[in-house]
Amino acid sequence: MLTAMPFAGHARPVRAVAGELVRRGHDVRVYTGRSYTALFEEVGARTVPWDAAPDVDERDLAATFPRMRGRKGFRQVLVNLEDLFLGTAPAQARDLERAHAAEPWDLLAGDPMALGTRLAAERLGSRWATVSPIAVWLPGPGIPPTGLGLTPADGPLGRARDRVLGAAAGAGTRVLARRYQATRRRVGLPADAETFATMWYSPQLVVAAGSPGLDYPRSDLPGHIRFVGDLTDDGAAPSPGPLPDWWDDVQRATVPVVHVTQGTASVDPRDLVLPAVEALAGREVFVVVGLGHRTPPLPGPLPANVRVAPMVPYPHLLPRTDVVVTNGGYGGVLQALRHDVPLVVAGGDLDKPEIAARIGWHGAGVNLRTGRPRPAAIAAAYDAVSTDPRYRATAARLGAELRALGGTRAAADLLEAHLR
Template sequence: MSRFLFVVPPLVGHVNPAVGTAAVLAARGHDIAWAGPADLVRRLAGPNAHVFPCVPCDPEPDDVGEFAGRTADLKGPAAFQFLWERFLIPLADHMAPRIRTAIEEFGPDIVIADQQTVAGGIVAESLGLTWVTSATTSAELVDPLAGMPKVAAWLDGLLEALRGRIADGKGTADPRMSPHGVLAYTTSALLGPVELPEHVWLVGPSVTDRPASAGFPWEWLDGAERTVLVSLGTANMDASGPFLNAAVQALSGLPTVRAVVADPAGSVTGAGENVLLLPYVPQLPLLARVDAVVCHAGHNTVCEALWHGVPLVVAPIRDDQPIVAGQVTAAGAGVRLRFGRADARRIADAVGTVLDETGGYRAAARAIGRSFRAAGGSRAAADRLEGLLPRPESPPGGHGRGREQERSGIR
C-alpha cells in the first residue's frame, strides 16, 4: 500500500473535507498522516490520527501572524490583503520547516495540500514529489483576481518571495493549483458554467460522519412545523453579534418555526421560546432535520446544506464567501442578504421566501444535492489520488493495469 500526507490549516472547514478522503484511503489499506494542527485534526479525524504538529489550533499572534485577530470591518481588497499578509503567508513560513520534516520522516507517495496551506505545495514541488491541491472552496476555481491584474501581480510577488525563503526558489507551479491535480469539492451544478482544465476534478463534497456532539436535545425538534439552523461559523465570532441577534429577533417572531442558533461567542440575548441557543451544534445530523439554513456562505456549510437538499439564506462576510453566495443564488438554491444591513425584518422575509415551496428553492437545493452524491465525494477523491500512484509491473500476459488502477476506476 501507499502513503498519503495531508497538509491542512487550522480551519475546521478546510480539514473536514480532507477527513472524508483520508478515511476512504485508510479503509483501502493506505497509510495516512497529517501535517497541521494536531488537536484539531485528532478531534475531526479521530484520536489515533498520525499527525505531525505544524501549527497549534489556537496559535498566538506572535507565533504565526494574526490568525484570529481579523477585524470585522475589513472588506474587499483590504480583507484580501489582510488574509494573505497577516494569515496565509505567516502560516506558510511557520509550517514550511515542519512540513519538510513530516515529508522526510513519513516518506509520502503523494502530498495533498489545502489551497490555504501554500507551503505544502511549494515544499512538495521543491522535493520532486507528486502533490495535489485540496480545493475546499470554489473561489479560486473561478479566478477571482481576473479583473484585478495589479492585485494578482502583488500576490504573485508574495508567493515568489515565499518560495525563495522556504524552498530556495525551487519550483514554478502555482501552489494553489497543482499541475498534478486539483480535488475540487463541488460540482458544476453549484459552480456554474466555468471552463476548467482537465486536471481539476469536480468530485463533489466530501461529507463523512464526525464524532458526535453529546447532549444535543433532539426531542426539542419533535413536532416542529419548520426548523431553521443559523450558523456563521467559528471563524466569524468577531463579527457575528449584531447579525445573530437580528436573526434571533426575526425567528422569535415566527411562531410556526423553531430555530437552532449556533452562538459560540455567547453574544445573543432575548431569544424567544422557539429559539434554541447553543455554543456549538452537531451540524451534519442536524441538517438532515432542518428546512432552511441561514449562514455566512462558508463553502463547507453551503455544501453540507445542499447535500441534504436544504435551501439557504446567505449573508457573506468576507474572503471567498461573496463568490460562494453568488453561486447559491445563481443556482436558485437560496436568497442573499447584505451582512451589514440584515435587520430582523429582512432576515424574516428571506427565511419566509426560501421556506415557501412555490419559490423553487428547495427543488434547486435538492437538484444540487443529487449532483453532489452522483459525483462521488470522498470516494471519487480517493480514486483520483490512487490514479496518480505508479502502476505496478504487469505479470507476463497481463494488460498493463494493476489491481489498484482497476479498483480506482481512473482511465
C-alpha cells in the first residue's frame, strides 16, 4: 500500500514508483484523493480513495480549510501543517486501517506529508517505509535553521546567527510538535520522542528523492535515509502526454530555449510568470511557459517569443532547454538538474526558499531570494546563468549524481528489500 497526498508534486513521483512496482509483478494499492485515482490506475495500481479524510481539491484548498484563504509565506506554512497535514492525519489513519482490515498488505510505504501513514503503521504494527517526493533535509551540525532559506555561515558570528534564529524557529516548531503529540493521543498512541523534523519519516526506511550533493555538506545522515535521485525519471514514468500545437516552434528554435514555471501550488501569475515574460520579451530567446493546470489565462497579447501551455511534457522539453526559471518546486528542480539545466529560482514559501538557497549556494543557478521578483532581477539572473559556464557545469555535476542514484528503479529495489 502506497500513500500520496492529492497534490501533483506528490502524486506524480509516487505514481512513478507505483508503476515500477506494478511492472515487477507486485499488487500495488494507493491511498490518495479522488482527483488522483485515475492517475494511479493508468499505471496498473488499484486505488483506495480518501473517505473519512476530507477529499481536498488542490485547486481550492481554502474551500476545505478556510484559514488558508489569503495566506502566504510563513503563515501559509503554519496553516498547511496544522489544518491539512496534522488535521487530516487521524482520518487518514482510519481509512488505512479499514483498508488493511479488508485486505492486509505486506508493506505500507507512504508520502511523509500523509501523516496518517505513520499513525496507521504504528497502530497496526505494520512494516513501513517513507517514499518522499519532498526534500529530506534534516537539522544537524553546521546546518542553518530550516525554513528561512539560509546558507551555512562560518565563524563565531555565523554560529551566533544560527543559535538565535534556531531558537526563534524552534519556538514555532515546538507548537507543531505538541500538536503532533496531541494527534497521537487522539488515535490512542503513546507519546514518542520524534521531533518536528523527524515525525514525518519512517525510522525503518526513507526512500528520498534527490541526492546528498544537493544538501549542504554533512556527515551525520542516518543510514536508513537513502537518496534515489529523481522519482519521475523518464525510463520508469508513463507516457509523457500530448505536445502543444506550437511544438514545432520549439523544434525549429535557433536561439536559447528558456522554460518558465510557477509549479502547481501557488499559481498567481503575477508572482513569477508575468515578471519573467516581461524580463525575457524581445530578447534573443524562445520562452516556453508552463502554467500548471489551474492558472488563469495570461492577459494578452503575449510577446512574439513566448509560447504558453497548461502543462509541457518535460521528457520532450528539458533536453531542448537552456535555462529554467522556476518557483523552486522540488520535482521540477530535480528534473531540470537531471537534464543538466541551470536554474533561476524564485522560492517564496513552503519548502521553496530552502531549495532556492541550496541551488544558489552550490552554484547550479541564481537564488532570487523572493517569490515575487522584479523583471529586472530575473533578467540579470538569466544573463548570469546563461553566460557563465560554471552554472551549467555545476548543474551537470548534480545531474550526473541524480542519474547515478537510479531513480524509480532504485526506489523499487529498496522497497523490495524492505519487504524481505
